[in-house]
């Protein structure tokens with residue numbers, strides 16, 4: 212029986228894919244697998260038995276990736292599964308920043324009891340006049356699953372769209388409209404654009420990338436949209452820029468104690484992926500990833516281990532080994548199995564950064580001796596028999 216724990220609610224359409232071989236448990240302690248959305252796992256004790264974590268979403272800054280890798284725990288995410296949900300909200304954010312829709316709606320509510328409300332509306336509406344986005348310059352930083360959809364949608368709305376992503380994947384490059392102006396550096400976006408949206412992961416080199424220095428390069432009255440993570444922006448610098456009018460509006464899907472009540476901020480309560488469709492897509496993808504890994508040792512969409520698909524084991528037993536990416540591992544694995552006079556019918560080894568993963572299909576029984584010897588090899592982090 213595979214035990215799994217959900218740290219956040221996960222859509223039933225995904226959980227229903229688990230068969231009778233899986234049991235949902237309420238505590239993390241004895242879980243083989245975990246499903247999570249935005250709950251922070253950074254300070255959790257990770258049980259020895261834990262083998263896989265699936266993040267039903269894109270951002271994995273709530274999961275201690277290196278600590279997991281070091282314990283042989285494979286972390287998955289669900290690339291692209293919520294991208295359309297976020298794209299639609301970014302377009303809404305663009306509109307909210309350009310037209311004072313929020314201010315106008317709130318004002319109507321404040322005068323709604325007045326019997327002359329219709330007249331007052333016509334008289335007072337000019338306070339809420341805005342700008343159109345047609346023909347304006349729109350910069351997208353990060354052309355991944357979300358950035359590409361946002362860039363293409365903005366282009367279709369008649370904007371002049373600039374995109375920047377030094378690490379763009381071939382798949383995303385194929386999907387990017389050829390009408391998007393590709394620029395080499397973020398500085399080109401900062402200097403050129405009336406609206407700037409960030410769609411990069413929160414990493415050491417993206418943290419606080421929007422700060423007083425980068426804002427200084429921007430046009431006066433720029434609009435900044437952040438549907439990625441709050442820590443991408445230096446909030447103190449943003450406050451200054453909003454006060455001076457350098458930044459006209461800051462739209463964020465990640466309000467915090469500093470920005471939630473800040474003048475000039477349009478704060479949305481992390482709703483980017485909160486649609487039925489995105490939640491379903493993420494749940495289905497996350498559960499399939501867990502099942503593939505638990506049942507076949509297949510790794511797809513991992514963020515801390517290499518992807519590896521050895522298909523279904525056609526002979527005897529499958530041994531999977533999570534290990535450090537260091538020399539001489541394979542010869543020790545094959546030597547250990549061969550010493551027991553067992554034939555290896557299939558072997559795959561993949562690596563990603565400091566970590567690697569090996570699948571051995573063997574023609575014979577996996578003895579306790581083999582498992583102990585494999586576990587004793589320096590650099591081996593987890594051994595499983597499937």
Ligand SMILES: NC(=O)c1ccc[n+]([C@@H]2O[C@H](COP(=O)([O-])OP(=O)(O)OC[C@H]3O[C@@H](n4cnc5c(N)ncnc54)[C@H](O)[C@@H]3O)[C@@H](O)[C@H]2O)c1
Pocket residue numbers: 268269270271290291293294297352353354355356357358375376377378379380383410411412413416417438439440464481482483484485
């Ligand atoms: N608001 C929400 O609910 C919500 C939902 C999904 C994702 N997100 C956030 O949005 C981020 C992006 O999501 P995605 O699905 O597009 O991810 P993705 O991995 O498909 O795309 C991220 C892109 O950023 C690029 N990138 C990385 N570092 C960069 C840098 N320094 N400069 C420019 N580009 C850089 C990568 O090459 C990649 O193409 C996630 O990491 C997450 O933090 C938020």
Ligand SMILES: O=C(O)CC[C@@H](O)C(=O)O
Pocket residue numbers: 248249267268269270271293481484485
């Ligand atoms: O799960 C969510 O609601 C948000 C997910 C989003 O922030 C992500 O990074 O995918």
